[in-house]
Amino acid sequence: MKKLLFLLCVLSPSVFAQSVIGSWSGELSFQGVKLPLIIHIKPAGDGITATMDSPYQGAKDLPVQVAKWADELLTIEVTNIGLSYKAKLVTPDSLHGDFSQGPLKVKFGMSRSKGEKPLVRPQTPEGPYAYYTEEVTVKNEVEGNVLAGTLAAPDQSTKHPILVMITGSGAQTRDEELFGHKPFLVIADHLAKQGIATLRLDDRGMGQSEAGKPDATSADYAGDILSAVNFLSKRGYKNIGLLGHSEGGMIAPMVNSSKVKFMVLLAAPGIPIVELMRAQTYEIGRSQGAPEAMAKRISDTNYKLYQYMNSYKGSDFRADVLKYLKEEMKDPQAETTIKQVESEWFRYFIAFDPTSYLKKVKVPVLALNGTKDVQVTAKENLEGLRASLPKNKKTEILAMEGLNHLFQTAKTGSVMEYGQIEETISPAVLEKIASWIKSL
Template sequence: MKTTLNIALWLVILFFSCLNHAQAFEGSWTGSIQGMPLIFEITPLGDGYSAKMQSPKQSKNFFEMDSATVEDGLITIIFDAYKIKYVGELKDGKIEGTFTQGPGSAPMTLEKKAYEEVVPDRPQEPKAPFPYKVEDVVFENPKAGNIKLAGTLTMPADVENPPVAIMISGSGPQDRDEQLFFHKPFLVIADHLAKKGIAVLRYDDRGVAQSEGTQANATSLDFATDVEAAVAFLKTRNDIDPEKIGLIGHSEGGLIAPIVIAANPKDIAFFVSLAGPGVSGTDVLLPQMQKSVEFQGASPEAVALEMEIMEAILEKIKNTPDSSNQEVKDAILEIIETKADAAPENLGSKYTSEYAQIVASQFSDTWFRYFVSYDPTPYLEKVSCPVLALNGSLDYQVIPEINLPGMKSAFAKANNSDVTITIRPGLNHLFQNAITGSGSEYATIEETFDPATLDIISSWINERF
């Protein structure tokens, strides 16, 4: 009888120990990886657990995890679609573990507390009152159903009919400040230029913030008509010089600007390219993709497989311009499945059906298909206005050694005698002073835009106008 009681007591202790262990994992946990905050909500579910994750700086949505299990004191959370895995152990009220995404991994500690948004220091962000005029404006694009685009025009205080620059944002939906990770580079640029006697018009992309329209099925050609509408709007004003309207394009904006200039050569007085592409979309993307995988710590074999798959996908996109998006998506899924099945298990296992679906959906998008096949050369060869082309030496998204020679060659064919092409040492794709150039640094760097580069831009414009 004594033995039976001891066993029963041991079972009760074990039950409550497991229950307390489960309850210890339950709740809202906050951590960060490479400066990026993550929130995990862990909930008991029957005999197991459910979990969801949020990256609050990137989205307000929570994503349901595929599994959350506790075994031998370790919790394992898996999100197959993004190849995310977190394994952690309770220690002193915290979960200490390792966060893995794809081939890369890093330590991450979770604390049982609600996420508190901390706005990082952005010392360059200008604050009112401003020593220049600030005007909210709205203009229409007649080539896009007369959608209204909302923006801000900054005017130097004591300059009559100043030159004016139209800011053109990079890829994806962007507001008038091109805001990213609490950085507002277009606001910083506009502030600097206005103080140097140069007016600036920046606007919310179509379908973003206060602008009408949608980005669905829109390509760079469509966005070029938005810029043309901005030019037409400025030409109606009597407080700027219509002979001194220029374009400043960042990333994809540096691709859109030559499209506008080629179609309206007499309307554009100057062009500043900030990390704009000088080669085809495919030639921009493949080195960018390789660099991204290498930054994640992938082995040479994993990098080789990734590039083999991506090259096959981009080639398929280029060779099927008349296929529907669904047909292209199906073809991409087949490429990934075939290549992954033929690869060693330790390499091919990355390419799950969920992963393949995400890649196929993104790469079969109308904008992406246009970008892959886009060749900027015919447009760049028609740019005869003064050009300032800048890239950061640590830019791995639009790699300068690949893109700037293409620009130089095209401008030479245009017989353009006023071209300045410069690689800015130590700067990344956002023109921040960086260490590696990796996108993971964007949020952690306090600087929004290199001050010396701001001076280069304003001096270059003022020397000509």
């Protein structure tokens, strides 16, 4: 064995790298959460290149900025998210080393992958469906971009109530697909069977929808939804509602149309976004095992940055914010941070106060939030909704016990838990949405 190790050590780097070429899988375990990760390593000249998958987080082929095999040590770094893995090959088929990302630092082992386990999602419906479906396109009446979607209804009649569904942050398909879940498909399926129609759309640049202009903001997305409302009205629908999840719940009240007769807001912001993000950063940190002092420090630091951004009056946002990050905040990853905050979407989002729009809503609203939601915390945001929404005897604002941001029955509420849970959305939420709409 000693002779074999010596022979390996004197081989060229390209041959030596062959020992780690291939796919490796492992399961991070922390705070009661288990998160599968997969690293794909390929040869590249005299070295290696790599990508990473996180199936439970809906991430596939995530670019790895640093991939090295040198001095018997594998180094993997995804710098834009602060992820690092350094490990040694302890057997031909196993790696063991140190994984870190933000406050998380754990020992982590990986084995040569023998294929990914299929994700179990028992609520996802499969066709043929026992109701009418139609593929449609909607053209934004102002910007001209075309959105593709699916209309699902009990039948072809336009007498049924119908909801335009609005996805959360980030580009998503019409099913709001993430972590192998398709919550909007599950909701649409349930509602169609209850006599309620839906229209769900691929976001800009996703699925079959056109990308539209660069740097679109939430206001532009509201224009997409308004155009969808007008599309349905022209087809003869009279009882049109909006269903928005997360940022979609922020966008729904922005859609200014007398044709909208009701709204369903799921985990919708009820307070200024800068305050929501302060609470979100703290709660996510705590849910991922960060000590309270660390979670608060990171939350306060981000809040300080967002306040600076919201008060900025200069002419060169990128240069000035980058300087602020380096000199005032002493951010060692300033170049990465600026990439995350400089987009028009984020600048609009972080400065947004939903209360001004909520106060103008005149129609009945069903607002739900899970008590274990760490992204849009239930207490603060439901209180904000109660304070801002005008009184309407049909409006209901409810905390759903034990549910996370995706309205799954959860143990911790952690983002890392989303993909582990087989349930796509709590049946209690599906039943509540349907019964409330039918009661109007």
